[in-house]
Amino acid sequence: MKESKLKKLLEAYKAGETTLEEERLLFEQAKDAKPSWEVWSTFVKNNKITAPKDLNDRLWESFEPKTRGSRKKVVVMLSAAATVLVLVALALGNLGQKELSYSEKEALLNEALELFPETNEEVTEREVIYENEMITVYTASE
Amino acid sequence: MNKEEFRRKVFSLSEQLYPMVARLLGKNANVEDALQEIMLKLWVKRDTIEQHPNPKALVFLIARNFCFDVLRKKRLELSDSTAYLSLLKSENGQEPMEWEELNTIIRKILEKVPEQQREVLIMRDLDGYEFTEIAAATKLNVPHVRVLLSRARKQVTVALEKIYSYERK
Numbered sequence: 001m002k003e004s005k006l007k008k009l010l011e012a013y014k015a016g017e018t019t020l021e022e023e024r025l026l027f028e029q030a031k032d033a034k035p036s037w038e039v040w041s042t043f044v045k046n047n048k049i050t051a052p053k054d055l056n057d058r059l060w061e062s063f064e065p066k067t068r069g070s071r072k073k074v075v076v077m078l079s080a081a082a083t084v085l086v087l088v089a090l091a092l093g094n095l096g097q098k099e100l101s102y103s104e105k106e107a108l109l110n111e112a113l114e115l116f117p118e119t120n121e122e123v124t125e126r127e128v129i130y131e132n133e134m135i136t137v138y139t140a141s142e
Numbered sequence: 143m144n145k146e147e148f149r150r151k152v153f154s155l156s157e158q159l160y161p162m163v164a165r166l167l168g169k170n171a172n173v174e175d176a177l178q179e180i181m182l183k184l185w186v187k188r189d190t191i192e193q194h195p196n197p198k199a200l201v202f203l204i205a206r207n208f209c210f211d212v213l214r215k216k217r218l219e220l221s222d223s224t225a226y227l228s229l230l231k232s233e234n235g236q237e238p239m240e241w242e243e244l245n246t247i248i249r250k251i252l253e254k255v256p257e258q259q260r261e262v263l264i265m266r267d268l269d270g271y272e273f274t275e276i277a278a279a280t281k282l283n284v285p286h287v288r289v290l291l292s293r294a295r296k297q298v299t300v301a302l303e304k305i306y307s308y309e310r311k
Contacts, residue, residue: 014299016292020270036302043248046241047268051160052174059156059174060149063181067145 006033109134143192152184152191152201159205161269162279166209176212180205199278206279251301259294266291 009026010033012018018026026033030041052058130137143151156177163180164173184191184204194200252260261280265271273284280287 014292014295016288016295020272023267023270034303034306036299036306039244039302039306040248040298042241043244044267046245049161049164049269051157055157055160055174055177056154059177059181060153063153063178064145066178066182067148067185 003032010037143188147192148185148188151197152188153181155198155201156181158271158275159202162202162265162271163205163209165264165269166206167212171212176209180208183208196278199274202275202278203281247305248298248302251298254301255294255297259290259297262287262290263294263298267295 006026006029009018009022013023013026026037027041027044030038126138126140128136128138159177159180160173163176164171167173167176184201187204191197191200252263255263258280262276265276265279266273271279273287276282277284277287282290
C-alpha cells in the first residue's frame, strides 16, 4: 500500500470513519506504518477472539431438541390445565345438581303433604305412637 | 417465526455473539453453554423478535444483558468494560517476554481510556463488530459510537506514539 494511502486511511481510522474491510487492510499493512501502529496491530491480532469452527451447526444440534422439549412441556402443561378445568366443572356441576335435588325433594314433599288435607277434625282422641319432624303415627278412635 | 426461520435469522448469529459473550463473561466461563442459554431465551421471545423493527439489534442487546445478569448473580464487581478487558491474552507463545511487556503496556494504556470508549474500541478493533451491532449492544446510536471510538483510538495512538517514538531514538 502506498504511504500516502496508508496515512490517509490511518487518519480516517482515528476519526472512526473506516470500514471493517479498510481496518483489516490497515492491520495487515502494519509493518509499513509507524512502530506504534505495528505494536497496536500486534496487540489486536493476538487478542482477537474468534468463534470455534462450525459453532453454529454444532450448537444447533444440541439446541434443537430443547425447542422440541419446550413444545412438549407446553402440551403437557396445557393438558394438565384442561384436566383440572374439567374436574372443576364436574365438581361444580355435581354440587349444582345436589342443591337442585334437595329443592325438588322439598317441593315433592310439600306436594305430598297437600294430598293429606286436615280432614280429621272429627277425631276426638289420638294416641301418638311415633312422632318426628315429618311424620306422626297415631291411633285414633271415632 | 418457525424453527427454520429462527435458525436462519437468530441462531446463526451465535458465531458473531461469541467474542462479545466470551469477553463479558471472562476467562473461566463456558461460552457455548452461555450461548445456548441466550438462544433459549431468544427462542421463547421469537415472536417478539420477529415483530421488532431491528431483530439483530434486539438479539445483541438480549445477549449482552444476559451476560451482565450472569455476572451480577456471581456477585462480581461489575463495571462494563473492566469485564471486557478480562480476556486479553497474556502471551502469544512465540515471543513471550516481548509480548508480555507489550501487553502490559497496552493494558495500562487501555485502563486509562474511559470505560465506554474502551468497550467500543475492543468491540470494533479486536472483535470486528459493525457499528450497528455495537450501537445495538451498548444502546447508543451509530454516530455516538463513532465519536467514542475516535476518542479512544486517538488516546491509544497518542500514548503508543509517546512510548514507541522514544524507543526509536
